[in-house]
Amino acid sequence: MQRITREQSRKYAFDWRDEPLLRVECGEPFEIETFDASTGYFKTPEDKAIPGRRPGFDRTPPTANPIGGPVYLNGAERGDVLVVTLDDIVVDDYSWTAIGPRRGPLGESTRWPELSGDYTTKIFKHTYGASGTTRDGTLHFSDSIRWPITPFVGTLGVCPDREVATSLDGQGPWGGNLDVRDAAVGNRIYLPVYHPGALFSLGDVHASQGDTEFTGTAAETKATVRVRLDLVKQKRIPWMRIEKAGRGAPGMDSAEEHGSLVSVFADKPLEVAVETATFNLMDWLITDYGFTPTDAYCLVSTCPDFRINVYQMCKIGRLSYVAGAEIPKRYVRA
Structure with missing residues (x-):
């Protein structure tokens, strides 16, 4: 190797x-x-x-x-898009x-x-x-x-x-x-x-x-x-994306469906990073999973398992704040 x-x-x-x-x-x-x-x-x-x-x-x-x-x-x-596993x-x-x-x-x-x-x-x-x-x-x-x-x-x-x-x-x-922290074992990271x-x-x-x-x-x-x-x-793709691996769970059809999609973005102030990460997640749902813009917009506001991850919020040099908008795959089956 x-x-x-x-x-x-x-x-x-x-x-x-x-x-x-x-x-x-x-x-x-x-x-x-x-x-x-x-x-x-x-x-x-x-x-x-x-x-x-x-x-x-x-x-x-x-x-x-x-x-x-x-x-x-x-x-x-x-x-192309690079897929990192x-x-x-x-x-x-x-x-x-x-x-x-x-x-x-x-x-x-x-x-x-x-x-x-x-x-x-x-x-x-x-x-x-x-x-x-x-x-x-x-x-x-x-x-x-x-x-x-x-x-x-x-x-x-x-x-x-x-x-x-x-x-x-x-x-x-x-x-x-x-x-x-989701750049972890088993997950796939997508980069332009x-x-x-x-x-x-x-x-x-x-x-x-x-x-x-x-x-x-x-x-x-x-x-x-x-x-x-x-x-x-x-x-x-507009920014880094992560496809988290499923861990398997009782009642799930497969571990794949038990995973999630994460759209990452970095900016200041934090609310801009959060908002843009969510916009980019909606774009992912619309482009790759057949959602209408209306359904994607309403899903991220109503789904109880939609999450915003604040990965990095350090006051160091030129670093921006890093957010991830995450939705479980079971809601976005193609």
Whole structure:
């Protein structure tokens, strides 16, 4: 199996001028070994998020949040849609999060001075599950608080059309640093293609994250990600889409019907991201599932299982807020 090693996963931009590290066929599995968002800087609680100590923080924007790629998919052309399937994510034996002065929404807090007066790094131990790996492992937040590891890829995408976008704060229809927790094992991610080969990259795996990634960092970790790429030829979509896999449930005809459709969008203010993600979900229902505009509009307002996910709402650099409009597939059977 072809692989991009961790030492090769030190790119800090989605740049269409970069030479591909791999060339793959549709459906061919390959692996990308990723660094964490700090490129390995955070290892112990003594490693503080002080900019002057961190490699790459003498640049603007900093060289952080590395990605592995690009991967060239044979047959991909401008105007196609890239289909990304994440088959496996195996995270490292620890993850970290870091807070401190001028970091996140409480980086200048007077209400809780400990959040803005000093830097704090928390290291979370990972223990293996029954598989003998972290696939079904546990994250230990403290001696008394723990939860299942729920990994996802925080930064992924193709190269943008004409611009070069950093992996730290680049976002767009092509992907980027979106921290969408539904970029997880078994789900399919759809992205518009702008260049021959699509030029796909990923990195920034999180062992877990809550809604909004409130502090600006989640449970950041290294990982090995197994991926397959495919194509929908000559189809246009406005932004990233995700087709979540069904988990199976009593009374359901199939696991496929038990999945859901998620339309992703990023913008500021948050209500614009929410509204546009919903508009784009309606377009998906109308274009691919035969809904009338009236039915699609009324469905997202009345369906009790329609959801808005706020994936990322960090006050960091140029990052926009990331929302996803989600509807279960059982309501949209073609």
